[in-house]
Amino acid sequence: MSTKDTHIPDWLKVPFAGITPAPTQEKGQDLFPTGNWRSIRPVYRDKLPPCNNACGTNEKIQGYLDLVKRGKYLDAYALIKEDMPFPSVTGRVCYHPCETACNRGKYDEAISIRAVERFLGDLGQALKKDVVKAGKPNGKKVAVVGSGPAGHSAAYQLARLGYAVTILEKSPKAGGLNRGGIPDWVLPQDVLDREIERLVELGITVKTGVEVGKDVSWDDLKKDYDAVVLAVGLTEPNSVRAEGEDKKGVHYGLPFLRDIGMGTSKVKLGARVAVIGGGNTAIDCAREALRQGAVEVTMITVEGNTQEMPASPEDLHDMVEEGVELMHGRAVTAVLGNGSVEALQLHPARFSGAINASPINVDREAAAERFPVDHVIIAVGQHASLAWLPQEFKNERGTIKIDRFGRLGNTNFFAAGDIVQLGSGQPLMVVNAVGDGKRVAFNLDKVIRGESLEPRTIPIDVIFDLNRMNMTYFPHFPRVQQEMLPPTSRRKTQQEVIQAFTEEQAVEEAGRCFSCGTCNACDNCYLVCPEPCIARPERSNGMYKILVDYCKGCRVCIEECPTGCLEGVPELDFDTGVVRMDTAFAISPGLHGRQAEELRNLASRPAKNI
């Protein structure tokens, strides 16, 4: 076909050598913006990894594992400190819901996240000066009642926001349940002491020996402070309501552990000890009893087997390894003895409902069992002591009545931790209390600043399905195991049972992370693009850019993204950056038009310059 006699504007005539712009490394060829072939556009959209989602305080776990993998330990520590005031503590005691949720668990073995957290926590403890700074003072005073996990977390976050925080603690030493509920061979006291020091370094005043209701009243708190966080915890042990429970030799779980933790214990255990209860505290009591000189320790639970026990399976395993006997399906109906305990009377029993908090059915028709013991430790949960609290803020569960933001009515009082979580369905664990403290601190800040409290409505996309990632890129690697003291030698000492990771172990373990749904700068998309239209000025997480002028939408990058961070979105969903048909015969001055500009001016240029 000839174009003779056809009118074609000058600027639409075929370009020729010398005019055709040369391609550049940065931009490619101007002339062929092949992006208009595309119907699906690759988009980097970070999702929430399941570990971050499962964590009680939503630590950015994938983030710090990635930093550890690259040897940026200090950055990793700073990242963990955003949500967690004491990684050295949770790195030892946490029941790690993150590891349960870890996608790697469906593939080979879950990442040992807690061990890496402990590695970072210990690193932070060794620092002369903490990386976290107190916020610019805003002149507001806040009291935090209780220095357990929730109080510690709330005070820490409030200090970072610039509040003058005072912690009121009734015990002689701060630490709350972290000190009183966790034995030394899990969490050494000096680790906790160092974390409390960090709070003081942030400018927080810690007043010990101050009990609310006795030394300060509700009205004092209201008068002296702009806002108050109540994180008083559950202090009173539950009883089993057995006959003769007041006899000498009967101890209660938390006070037993607390006195040992505070160094005020006068208990001398006999050879045979029975522990009543099947939870984590009961396990700690049983293991502590061995270390306090007991020879035979038996755990008596109402639960019919170990699966039903509301305890961490690992701790249970370690306890059995240390030689604690288990006795299931029994309830204590009487404590026998003349003045002090000599034996227990047991009857077969089971829970009447599906959950462990339901009333117990005791089969009193069956023959009673006599179980000879020297001491009994009862660890069947705790309840709150709230005599000082105005009646209007108490609820039927015996805890503090709050709204969904942790606020008590319209007051500037907030409550966090076990005192509000008991019976709410939340597990009563350290990390949940820390998360509660953190959220309440942020809500308190909003109230003080006069902002309205609104629930978060942004939907979150959590990756649970391994098919959303490319598993070809993950060779199977076994989990790096933490070393432990052998059961025979550890059952008599207060030394830490579980040993810390070395640097190499931590890096190796962090390297196993899938980085579910989050870009970790693996460069795959950059390297497999056929155009190549994925630009990367420097290698950094999430710093990849797709040149939409050229992307043909082949989706190779989406398929080869190991983490599932890249996804395809239909092109019609976009109204920006869209390349319409503006190649050869476009009328509008698009990319082709830019070149046509030169052609149009050709006539005015002397021939020798063309």
Place this chain on the structure above:
Amino acid sequence: MATIEVQRQVLPILGNPNQGARFYNPELPSSEPFVPGHRTCAGCGPSIQYRMTSKAAGDNTILVGPTGCMYVANSSYLCTPYNVPWAHTQIGSAGSFTAGVAAAYEAMIRKGKWKGQFPNIICEAGDGSASDIGLASISGALYRNHDCLIICYDNEQYANTGIQASSRTPYGGMTTFSPPGPLVPEGKKLYPKDLARMMAAGHPHCYVATASVGYPIDLMNKVRKGLNHKGAAYLMVYTPCQKGFVYETPRSIDLGRLVVESGLYPMWEWNPEQRAYDYSFRPASMRPVSEYLKLQGRFGHLHAEHIANLQKFANEQWRMMGVQLPEALLEAADAKNLVNMAAAEEAATVAETV
């Protein structure tokens, strides 16, 4: 006249810390001699190969493009996506043109007419040029040992003319020249020409290797080894063709891995110093060929016996690599244990439209 010694480039070999698990490599060069804005199909395998090859070679490179996809689709409308000197040559003269460029640079440097290092001279020939039409000229360039790297990007057919069979098209591969029908149900009866081995056996002084786009760091290292080798080098790279193989575009890299894992494309190097094959490359896993075949429409017409034939072919390749064959692969070579390709009917319609 005093002669000047030719200064040659030495490219460092890239480390592979993750054993191919991830591609990230801190030593990757940042330059991009191959830029976007070309008209290859979406997900084009040869294009992926071209980019990786030129990235590994760097900016002091001269590319030679005999007729083929990477000439026709890339250099249109008087512009090309190459940021380095590039020249087209006829499909039959790939080797002679490349040899001429190499010889000219040697002479110019010797006579002081070109200052600087000897460039990396790379010829990017398709399998049509390398295995059929230009075979003689490439063999000549290798035989005379000009300092150049000749790459055959092997998409197993003549793709830019509309999918015709080449001598590299595998057994059973459907093309417009090898349509399946009642008389020849497998489509293509002949097995592919073992081109790389032919080059290694015929020109033992050359560095010869096979590679695949599924293993980018390995591919880049082989390019660098070939360029560092003083003398001619030959590299054959598996590059899936979305139009000809009839697969979904996202699977390009996946196919590059699967073809190696199924044993249809053994990866090896010919060591010219020791005059020996290096069969040490091992993919992460071994798979039956059907896992590779089922992704592609061009194999959709195969019957169980044809798949068994291909499995026998793959098993021979594994044996040649010195790999102990697992029982599953031996069983898969028996047609009794296999079923016909499920997509046979769809494949027939594709055959009509191609």
